[in-house]
Amino acid sequence: xxxxxxxxxxxxxxxxxxxxxxxxxxxxxxxxxxxxxxxxxxxxxxxxxxxxxxxxxxxxxxxxxxxxxxxxxxxxxxxxxxxxxxxxxxxxxxxxxxxxxxxxxxxxxxxxxxxxxxxxxxxxxxxxxxxxxxxxxxxxxxxxxxxxxxxxxxxxxxxxxxxxxxxxxxxxxxxxxxxxxxxxxxxxxxxxxxxxxxxxxxxxxxxxxxxxxxxxxxxxxxxxxxxxxxxxxxxxxxxxxxxxxxxxxxxxxxxxxxxxxxxxxxxxxxxxxxxxxxxxxxxxxxxxxxxxxxxxxxxxxxxxxxxxxxxxxxxxxxxxxxxxxxxxxxxxxxxxxxxxxxxxxxxxxxxxxxxxxxxxxxxxxxxxxxxxxxxxxxxxxxxxxxxxxxxxxxxxxxxxxxxxxxxxxxxxxxxxxxxxxxxxxxxxxxxxxxxxxxxxxxxxxxxxxxxx
Amino acid sequence: xxxxxxxxxxxxxxxxxxxxxxxxxxxxxxxxxxxxxxxxxxxxxxxxxxxxxxxxxxxxxxxxxxxxxxxxxxxxxxxxxxxxxxxxxxxxxxxxxxxxxxxxxxxxxxxxxxxxxxxxxxxxxxxxxxxxxxxxxxxxxxxxxxxxxxxxxxxxxxxxxxxxxxxxxxxxxxxxxxxxxxxxxxxxxxxxxxxxxxxxxxxxxxxxxxxxxxxxxxxxxxxxxxxxxxxxxxxxxxxxxxxxxxxxxxxxxxxxxxxxxxxxxxxxxxxxxxxxxxxxxxxxxxxxxxxxxxxxxxxxxxxxxxxxxxxxxxxxxxxxxxxxxxxxxxxxxxxxxxxxxxxxxxxxxxxxxxxxxxxxxxxxxxxxxxxxxxxxxxxxxxxxxxxxxxxxxxxxxxxxxxxxxxxxxxxxxxxxxxxxxxxxxxxxxxxxxxxxxxxxxxxxxxxxxxxxxxxxxxxxxx
Numbered sequence: 001x002x003x004x005x006x007x008x009x010x011x012x013x014x015x016x017x018x019x020x021x022x023x024x025x026x027x028x029x030x031x032x033x034x035x036x037x038x039x040x041x042x043x044x045x046x047x048x049x050x051x052x053x054x055x056x057x058x059x060x061x062x063x064x065x066x067x068x069x070x071x072x073x074x075x076x077x078x079x080x081x082x083x084x085x086x087x088x089x090x091x092x093x094x095x096x097x098x099x100x101x102x103x104x105x106x107x108x109x110x111x112x113x114x115x116x117x118x119x120x121x122x123x124x125x126x127x128x129x130x131x132x133x134x135x136x137x138x139x140x141x142x143x144x145x146x147x148x149x150x151x152x153x154x155x156x157x158x159x160x161x162x163x164x165x166x167x168x169x170x171x172x173x174x175x176x177x178x179x180x181x182x183x184x185x186x187x188x189x190x191x192x193x194x195x196x197x198x199x200x201x202x203x204x205x206x207x208x209x210x211x212x213x214x215x216x217x218x219x220x221x222x223x224x225x226x227x228x229x230x231x232x233x234x235x236x237x238x239x240x241x242x243x244x245x246x247x248x249x250x251x252x253x254x255x256x257x258x259x260x261x262x263x264x265x266x267x268x269x270x271x272x273x274x275x276x277x278x279x280x281x282x283x284x285x286x287x288x289x290x291x292x293x294x295x296x297x298x299x300x301x302x303x304x305x306x307x308x309x310x311x312x313x314x315x316x317x318x319x320x321x322x323x324x325x326x327x328x329x330x331x332x333x334x335x336x337x338x339x340x341x342x343x344x345x346x347x348x349x350x351x352x353x354x355x356x357x358x359x360x361x362x363x364x365x366x367x368x369x370x371x372x373x374x375x376x377x378x379x380x381x382x383x384x385x386x387x388x389x390x391x392x393x394x395x396x397x398x399x400x401x402x403x404x405x406x407x408x409x410x411x412x413x414x415x416x417x418x419x420x421x422x423x424x425x426x427x428x429x430x431x432x433x434x435x436x437x438x439x440x441x442x443x444x445x446x447x448x449x450x451x452x
Numbered sequence: 453x454x455x456x457x458x459x460x461x462x463x464x465x466x467x468x469x470x471x472x473x474x475x476x477x478x479x480x481x482x483x484x485x486x487x488x489x490x491x492x493x494x495x496x497x498x499x500x501x502x503x504x505x506x507x508x509x510x511x512x513x514x515x516x517x518x519x520x521x522x523x524x525x526x527x528x529x530x531x532x533x534x535x536x537x538x539x540x541x542x543x544x545x546x547x548x549x550x551x552x553x554x555x556x557x558x559x560x561x562x563x564x565x566x567x568x569x570x571x572x573x574x575x576x577x578x579x580x581x582x583x584x585x586x587x588x589x590x591x592x593x594x595x596x597x598x599x600x601x602x603x604x605x606x607x608x609x610x611x612x613x614x615x616x617x618x619x620x621x622x623x624x625x626x627x628x629x630x631x632x633x634x635x636x637x638x639x640x641x642x643x644x645x646x647x648x649x650x651x652x653x654x655x656x657x658x659x660x661x662x663x664x665x666x667x668x669x670x671x672x673x674x675x676x677x678x679x680x681x682x683x684x685x686x687x688x689x690x691x692x693x694x695x696x697x698x699x700x701x702x703x704x705x706x707x708x709x710x711x712x713x714x715x716x717x718x719x720x721x722x723x724x725x726x727x728x729x730x731x732x733x734x735x736x737x738x739x740x741x742x743x744x745x746x747x748x749x750x751x752x753x754x755x756x757x758x759x760x761x762x763x764x765x766x767x768x769x770x771x772x773x774x775x776x777x778x779x780x781x782x783x784x785x786x787x788x789x790x791x792x793x794x795x796x797x798x799x800x801x802x803x804x805x806x807x808x809x810x811x812x813x814x815x816x817x818x819x820x821x822x823x824x825x826x827x828x829x830x831x832x833x834x835x836x837x838x839x840x841x842x843x844x845x846x847x848x849x850x851x852x853x854x855x856x857x858x859x860x861x862x863x864x865x866x867x868x869x870x871x872x873x874x875x876x877x878x879x880x881x882x883x884x885x886x887x888x889x890x891x892x893x894x895x896x897x898x899x900x901x902x903x904x905x906x907x908x909x910x911x912x913x914x
Contacts (some may be wrong), residue, residue, distance in 0.1 A: 012732055071453055071491065072728045096589050098454045101736030102833075144737075177816040180830040181731070183741035183797050212809055223809040226730040226836075395827040401744035405736075 001051045003133035003253045005244070006125050010067045011100075011107075011146025013171050014139035016208045016226065019077055021087065021138070022062050022236035024049055028238065028362035033081045035059040039049035046362070047245050053128060057085075063129065065121055066091045067153070069110055070099035092121060100144025104188040104362060105409030107148020111156075116155065126161070133254050134165030134201075139236070141192040142173035151195040158199040165254050166200045169237055172207045172306075175388040181208070184402050186392035187424065188224045193389065194427035197434055202258050204240065205382065206233055210307040217278055217302060236274050236305065239374035242321055246360040248423070251319075260355055260376050261317050266437050269382050271306040273298045273375040289371040291326050294335035295354070298375035299343055306385065313381030314347045314442050318354045323361045324371035331356050347380070348444045383438035386431055392426060397421075453491035454591035456735070457583045458724065459611060460521045460663025462564075462604025465597040466525055466532045467707060472596070472715035473521050473544055475842075479719060482842045484726070487740050489516045492726045498586055498894055502714050522586065524549050524579050526611075528568055528603045529556035549583070551575055557602025561643040564606020572607075577614060584619065591856075592623040592735045594718065595655075600640030602633035609650035616654045623735060626655045627714060630786075630864070632664035641867040648861070657749045658740050659717070660857065661785045668711040672782060673758055716841070717753055717785065720849040723803050724837040731808065733801065733835030741833040742797045742853045751851045754784040757844060771806065771846070775814035778850040779822070786860065793856035795824045797831040807835060 008388060009018030025031075029048050030038045036058055054061040068074050071093045077083065078091070094114065100107035111118065126132055135157055139146035157166055170192075172187045182188070197205050211232060215224040243251040251252075251257050262268045275297045277288065297303060298320060301310050322331070335354055336346060346352040360368065398404060406412045407419040414420040440446055460469030480493050489499040497519040527533050530552045536545065551572055557564040584590050593615055597608035607821055608626075615624055628651065631640040651658050666888045724733040741747045756777040777783050778800075779791070802811060811834050841847050 016730070034469045070732075070734065072732060075491075076728050096880060098589055098591055099732075099734045101734055102740045103736070140647065155593070174812070176830065178819050178830060179832045181832070181834050182737075183831045183833050195540065212812065215809070223807040223813075225807045229808075232541075392830070395829075399744075402740070404746050405740045406745070 004129035006063045008065045010139040010150040012073050014146045015073045017230050018138045019201045020230040021237045024234040024238040030364040035085045069094040102144045104148040104191045105406045106150050107144045111149040111152030136167050138169040140171040140181045141189045147188040147192040154195045154199040162297045167202045169204045183424040189389045189392045190427045194430045204270050205306050209307045242359040251357045273304045289369045291330040295334045308381040314345050316378040318377045320356045321357050322373045349446045380438045380442050383435045453590045455587035456592040458594045461526045461608035462599040463532045468711045468714050471711040475715045495726045520546050526551045529555040559602045561606040561646045564602045565610045569610035595626045599631040599644040605643040605647035609647045612654035623656045624657045645868045665787050670709045724835045727839040729837035731836040750857045752786050754778050754850045788856035790854040790856045798851040799833040799851040801835045801849045802836045804840030817853050
């Protein structure tokens with residue numbers, strides 16, 4: 001019984017990584033850019049119908065919804081190689097075409113204005129599926145559309161489809177003390193974090209800083225393009241869905257993936273790690289790829305795609321998805337070794353160990369490595385990422401800087417013109433609560449406190 | 453996609469505007485090979501079927517028939533506008549978009565603002581409304597004018613209030629040419645200060661530009677070219693500094709090259725909003741990210757490169773050089789010293805084949821030499837546009853909201869006070885029939901404002 005998944009991509013970042021994701025999926029399932037299977041020799045060992053549906057004329061169409069408030073990115077998709085792949089009815093561009101201008105409030109209110117249309121589009125796609133399992137949203141949290149309209153979409157989905165799983169791939173901004181890509185990113189991030197905390201079931205955190213670092217250190221490429229960075233993100237995104245599309249003995253649907261990783265519904269932010277990372281012809285210096293090597297490498301700080309100090313803090317849960325030619329006994333030995341060497345620091349209040357799933361590799365992708373692996377983990381040090389967000393937010397908010405444009409939006413406007421920023425303060429409160437939650441999860445007596 | 457309307461006021465404004473339209477056409481011609489009217493062109497031009505009598509039916513898609521600029525040309529004397537209409541760009545402008553008078557404002561802000569303002573208010577409003585109706589989604593008005601004259605400063609700033617009332621949702625970007633110290637117009641300090649008050653209150657974002665800096669840049673380039681130091685690596689006639697390849701005839705007017713630089717500034721500012729790229733930046737994001745408080749909206753701009761290099765395969769070191777140049781005083785369009793003042797925010801708009809990692813690496817490299825305010829240490833905004841400007845492989849525009857504009861305005865204030873104390877030159881000023889002393893009183897009020905303004909900057913952020 002197929003459990004379908006609908007993906008939504010919102011904003012420039014969301015659409016750009018979404019496009020790479022679908023490209024990767026098409027490659028894995030041997031679908032050409034027109035949506036037609038290249039040669040039908042392989043039987044239905046894979047479950048394309050989770051992400052694609054078949055139209056009357058043999059075309060495979062992605063269950064994808066594209067949203068943006070300005071036309072350029074979606075237009076470039078419509079003129080690219082993959083233009084005939086997507087269902088044109090699933091592309092939504094705002095009529096005003098002005099974009100959200102890096103303003104969360106503008107993205108949110110523009111989403112609200114076109115509520116009817118958006119619900120129509122989502123409903124149509126939902127009706128198209130027999131047994132919908134959930135939604136995946138890809139977006140960034142620092143800009144205007146991805147964060148503002150994305151937040152609105154999350155609220156809409158959790159209100160209208162409360163029984164379905166909602167997962168997001170959220171791109172967090174550069175949070176160093178040196179530079180940023182958007183000046184008002186603290187405001188946009190904190191406002192979106194509230195929705196990520198309250199309205200989603202799991203969030204896979206993707207971090208621009210660490211991706212850059214991985215390129216420079218592992219691949220020795222000094223100036224990665226956005227195309228290459230998005231390529232890595234798409235590898236991770238497709239690897240997280242491997243067990244759904246190539247069903248094996250366990251973890252064949254989203255709910256089982258999530259339930260093995262997320263113990264406390266609040267702490268649902270996941271870090272990922274992927275090895276080996278290859279981009280086109282650049283191959284990082286990985287020689288030996290046994291299961292043990294792959295699992296050890298996945299635990300290296302340098303491979304983790306979020307810049308948090310994994311040496312401090314503890315793992316709440318880990319799931320490894322290993323693809324390739326593997327032997328189940330190897331897995332057992334690998335886990336034993338890791339436990340003996342105490343390479344992983346787990347929390348004490350739950351019997352925890354690394355869960356491993358073996359997944360089949362796509363027969364259509366030629367890989368130079370025998371074994372590749374993805375790690376999805378729930379680690380308490382992710383709270384440091386949120387702490388940085390809150391610090392930057394505090395600094396700007398104390399001075400009430402850059403708030404003029406937010407005041408123009410209905411959510412922040414007030415009759416006296418001073419602006420009503422309760423929403424921002426509430427969001428910050430909720431984020432701070434989450435940080436405290438993660439911190440207390442590191443304590444041994446966590447279960448003795450009331451949580452939830 | 454959004455559209456913008458350019459309003460050029462006064463002699464200076466119209467001359468710069470003319471250069472701007474020339475360069476804009478050339479840029480779109482280079483990018484748009486197929487001659488299809490697409491959204492990038494629609495941001496500044498309308499596609500009109502000139503065979504249709506009357507308003508000229510607008511065509512929204514398909515092949516380009518005849519492009520009309522989304523512009524309103526205003527001048528109180530006919531010379532400059534007539535020259536434009538007889539020049540090669542005459543077909544680009546709609547004759548219904550012009551407002552001219554005969555006598556001129558006589559370098560008097562009050563005449564421009566009060567006399568001509570009230571006389572032409574309805575006409576101007578009508579033309580602006582017409583331009584706005586032609587747009588599907590009007591996002592921004594670009595106003596180009598000078599501060600030292602009469603029409604540009606007086607009528608130009610009168611426009612601002614009108615635009616704010618009539619189109620409150622549309623952004624008002626003002627490119628103001630400030631008078632240099634050796635300006636030959638005696639009343640320029642008065643005109644500038646009076647205009648500043650209006651800019652303070654009614655503009656969303658101001659790009660102050662200084663004649664002296666433009667002149668310095670041009671002389672530096674001439675020096676480089678003539679000394680032959682760089683030899684074959686410099687193409688002297690780049691699009692930035694001359695209009696070679698343009699439709700104009702070759703007799704060079706003195707301000708040609710300087711106007712070209714300002715026109716390039718406007719093109720680069722809007723490039724990320726018109727063309728695609730991996731990190732787009734619309735015009736509304738400029739004021740969102742660079743203006744922390746409504747009154748502090750003066751952005752210092754600097755533009756690189758200013759001449760082309762024949763070496764196409766630019767190795768990273770040359771690329772880094774571009775970033776260093778953008779933060780050096782030689783490439784700034786305003787005489788100020790940002791490195792010794794506080795940055796409130798800074799935007800880097802890159803065009804061409806540059807990657808995000810190049811940007812980030814350079815920001816990290818340059819950051820230690822720049823001082824940001826304590827509450828916005830990482831106040832950078834970046835954007836990448838994949839289409840490079842004509843003749844270059846990449847370019848960079850840096851917009852900085854920096855407290856270094858304070859000394860520039862203080863200097864202007866000094867010049868004003870020097871004249872005002874001696875009540876000079878009242879004889880020139882009392883020629884018009886409005887109570888001038890009242891306006892000068894307003895000017896003194898503005899002087900108090902600048903003091904408050906500079907106090908605001910220093911008190912709040914240090």
